[in-house]
Amino acid sequence: MGSNSLHVLKGINFTAEAGELVAIMGSSGSGKSTLLNILGMLDEADSGDYTLDGVPIKNLNETKAAKYRNKFLGFIFQSFNLINYKSALENVALPLYYQKIPRKERQVRAMKYLEQVGLKEWAHHLPSELSGGQKQRVAIARAMAAEPKVLLADEPTGALDSTTSYEVMDLIQKINDQGNTILVVTHEDDIAHMCKRIIHLKDGVIEKDEKVTQVRASQYV
């Protein structure tokens, strides 16, 4: 850490309702990743309040932060971040393991989510045996396994070609249709327009916050 501090976010104020599908857009350096880290309790804001499902998220110690992350949040990363020596099924079951759910039940529930993302037959394969799109779908299943309040997706399609990207977005839209709240960070316009609301970030402030007509990804698949 250098001695020069850099203010990345300079006053962000927005509320996401339950069931929303929000895209956070901005060019690199706009602060979108920092925002996501704060939302994901991976980082803490210097000042300001963050309330999640009525719970103020503040001054968390590591144990508590871990518990909240597990209960409230599901993460989807650009680079999938699957654990490479565990099978798809074990990866999906991981958040449930941290909730101390018995092994049998974990497996059943993880299988259910794998089925939802269409990878039931791949359950016992290692991540290295899956394609990029499949890996991301496993990651999505994993994010959903703990039935979190919010799904946070950091450039979920960043490492995928456009066809696969649309498949993944189609899946995200379907999950949203079931009533899940999802925040997607992206810098791709077409991906952003597949959400219902777009927040444009620029230099650490909200430039524009607009509701958009959702483009269904299924028409491209």
Next chain:
Amino acid sequence: MFSKDRWKEIMEVLSSNVLRTVATAFGVGWGIFILIVLLAAGKGLENGIRQEFNGVATNTLFMWSEKTSMAYQGLPEGREFSFKLEDVDLIRRNVPGLRIISPRNSMGRSDGDNVIRGTEGGQYRVFGDYPEIIEQNSIFISKGRFLNHKDIKEKRKVVVIGNGIRNDLYDTDEEVIGTYVKISGINFMVVGIYKEKSSNGGGEDSERQIYMPFTTFSQAYNRADNVGWMAITAEDGKSISQLNKTILKTVKESRKVHPDDERAIGYFDLYEQYNRVESLFGAISFIAYFVGVLVLISGVIGVSNIMLIVIKERTKEIGIRRALGENPWSIKLQILMESIFLTIISGMVGIIFGSFTIYGINAVLDSVGPVNMFLNPSVSLGVVLIAMGILVIAGLLAGFIPANKAIKIQPIEALRIE
């Protein structure tokens, strides 16, 4: 702690790089191997030396008279003197805490064959002894009986001979008990044969002696009430080394020896010797532990190092786990358990190899026959348990720094690494 998933994970991590795991484990295994073998060698030495003391009442002082080196009460310097039987009673009265006082007279073997049986003969040491001497010496009766108080009282002409003499003077299948031997011209009936308790090598000579009732000896060889030698054993819990001053003082007084005359009475404090050897055993096992634990420490540092590397490699994974909501303590526990598990398993391999080595040494020792001062090297279960305890602590220490490092990993940092 004993959940199946955790063990599964430990196995996955350790088996992901088998060569590295084995190389790391070798360090710890080698350390515990050295520790076990050193301790066993120390024990072997201890057993060997202890055997020399086997059966001897170690809390014993041996005392004999020499020439005076100082004039005293009108008596000249260089006077030869002898203890008297009354001194035995005097010591018994004046020095409390003594268990056995055995006066003895003896006849050397300087003057040709002193023992003759038929056409066979030999030079042997002959002792006039009290029956209690058998409690102080490391002998046991292999046939017949030892001397008893009736022999003393009636001055019976009986002897107990050593097994070596039996071999010299008798045929192998000949009946010995009840036969007669001629000692310096007088016939004695053999009533018993004794053997050495510790008969490894050196036993032969000490099995070529003859025990005779003290009173018989005095009368037969004109010793009057003289006593040549005394073996004095203290009661259990009292140290003869503390009593020997009083004993010497009493005897010097009664024999009119100058109280400061150090050379007039010779003595050998077996207890002091024994304690010296005992403290040597302590030193040996200290050295064994010291060296063993140092070697073990280098192994433990190896484990710690590897765990640090493993953590570095798994930074991203740990970040993911934390993002998914794994409790930091759970991660710490995981690292510690990996470290302890690795240490214990490799330590057990070391213990097993150590045991086999000891077994091998014992087998060799058995086949080549007894070796002086070395016998039956072994480690007790207690030592193995101590070694296991050291391993658990070592594993904890080895895992401690890496585990702390692991929970300091921030999820964002971990996830940034591509």
